[in-house]
Amino acid sequence: MKQITRDLISTLYKPTKEDAHKGTKGHALLVGGSYGKMGSILLSSKAALRTGCGLVTAFVPECGVSILQTAFPEAMAIADDNQKAISSITFDFEPSAIGIGPGMGTEETTEEAFGEFLKSVKGPLVIDADALNILSGKREWLKRVPSTTILTPHPKEFDRLTKTHDTIEARQKSAVAFASEHKVIVVLKGAPTIITNGTETFENTTGNAALATAGSGDVLTGIITSLLAQGYQPLEAAQLGVYLHGLTADIAVSHTGTESFIASDIIGLLGKAFLRIKEYTGKPIGFRN
Numbered sequence: 672m673k674q675i676t677r678d679l680i681s682t683l684y685k686p687t688k689e690d691a692h693k694g695t696k697g698h699a700l701l702v703g704g705s706y707g708k709m710g711s712i713l714l715s716s717k718a719a720l721r722t723g724c725g726l727v728t729a730f731v732p733e734c735g736v737s738i739l740q741t742a743f744p745e746a747m748a749i750a751d752d753n754q755k756a757i758s759s760i761t762f763d764f765e766p767s768a769i770g771i772g773p774g775m776g777t778e779e780t781t782e783e784a785f786g787e788f789l790k791s792v793k794g795p796l797v798i799d800a801d802a803l804n805i806l807s808g809k810r811e812w813l814k815r816v817p818s819t820t821i822l823t824p825h826p827k828e829f830d831r832l833t834k835t836h837d838t839i840e841a842r843q844k845s846a847v848a849f850a851s852e853h854k855v856i857v858v859l860k861g862a863p864t865i866i867t868n869g870t871e872t873f874e875n876t877t878g879n880a881a882l883a884t885a886g887s888g889d890v891l892t893g894i895i896t897s898l899l900a901q902g903y904q905p906l907e908a909a910q911l912g913v914y915l916h917g918l919t920a921d922i923a924v925s926h927t928g929t930e931s932f933i934a935s936d937i938i939g940l941l942g943k944a945f946l947r948i949k950e951y952t953g954k955p956i957g958f959r960n
């Protein structure tokens with residue numbers, strides 16, 4: 672297994688172009704949320720914009736729109752027809768990348784909506800949380816998942832999708848086989864997180880137990896979706912995304928410790944994490960690139 676090193680990240684990272692505008696930095700669509708779990712998709716959406724894409728739209732059930740637009744005015748929102756859970760995923764623009772699943776729930780109407788969504792989805796995609804849980808009950812839908820889609824299960828989600836594993840090593844081996852069989856990228860979250868496309872497997876080198884907190888995976892989904900929207904290739908987006916996510920916790924831990932760190936702190940520290948990566952590249956901050 673290869674390590675995600677500073678050198679690898681330095682070669683992946685693409686600084687913002689001087690002449691960029693919001694229309695050239697990608698438009699991320701985050702689909703999820705349900706009554707009582709709107710925080711998850713809010714966290715994903717905020718993380719996406721803080722990771723550098725130009726525009727973010729959240730597709731949420733009706734009850735999520737005012738929550739989202741109040742808590743995060745920079746994001747646009749599209750309301751599902753249904754009040755409390757997603758029932759039909761329709762939108763009238765072409766997103767640069769889509770992240771789906773955080774807080775979405777697994778109600779029957781949402782399951783049907785996700786099944787229809789998979790029939791027509793185009794372009795880069797991240798599947799997380801309840802979208803993975805739905806897939807676990809409908810494995811035949813894996814055929815509909817476009818190749819190079821990024822799946823971001825935690826160990827329990829991965830076991831639901833496959834089978835119970837007794838050891839981390841067995842689960843990692845299974846993740847490689849799963850990625851190869853379904854032509855997807857698996858980000859198997861944990862301590863450490865591994866990323867595999869079935870041919871190559873990488874172990875992340877950042878992050879610590881501060882990340883063991885509600886919503887930290889929802890934030891990761893937003894980060895990776897944003898990188899896809901900005902034009903990073905799926906494997907690169909997964910590598911840079913998990914590295915940045917972990918780096919925020921490494922930056923925080925020396926002055927906050929692990930206990931009080933929450934998912935919003937990951938989002939708040941993304942700027943410092945990007946600056947750290949920019950230092951690795953050897954170019955001074957503000958260099959005209």
Ligand SMILES: NC(=O)C1=CN([C@@H]2O[C@H](COP(=O)(O)OP(=O)(O)OC[C@H]3O[C@@H](n4cnc5c(N)ncnc54)[C@H](OP(=O)(O)O)[C@@H]3O)[C@@H](O)[C@H]2O)[C@@H](O)CC1
Pocket residue numbers: 707708709710711712772773774775776800801825826827828860861862885886887888889
């Ligand atoms: N504010 C909001 O709106 C929030 C909304 N959220 C949303 O809630 C939905 C449900 O997602 P979820 O992940 O909380 O539930 P679920 O899939 O049952 O997994 C939990 C179980 O999995 C296991 N487990 C997890 N990590 C593990 C690890 N590293 N290593 C080993 N085991 C691990 C562990 O199981 P145990 O070991 O206890 O058996 C744990 O009890 C989803 O849509 C999400 O987006 C949340 O993000 C929270 C904030």
Ligand SMILES: Nc1ncnc2c1ncn2[C@@H]1O[C@H](COP(=O)(O)OP(=O)(O)O)[C@@H](O)[C@H]1O
Pocket residue numbers: 800825860861862863864878879880881882883884885886887888889890891
């Ligand atoms: N002890 C730990 N060390 C490093 N990373 C961790 C640790 N615990 C959790 N994480 C990371 O935090 C995230 C948790 O994701 P997830 O379980 O999906 O959270 P949620 O669904 O609440 O958003 C993953 O990226 C995981 O790798």
Ligand SMILES: [Mg+2]
Pocket residue numbers: 799800825888889
């Ligand atoms: Mg999660």
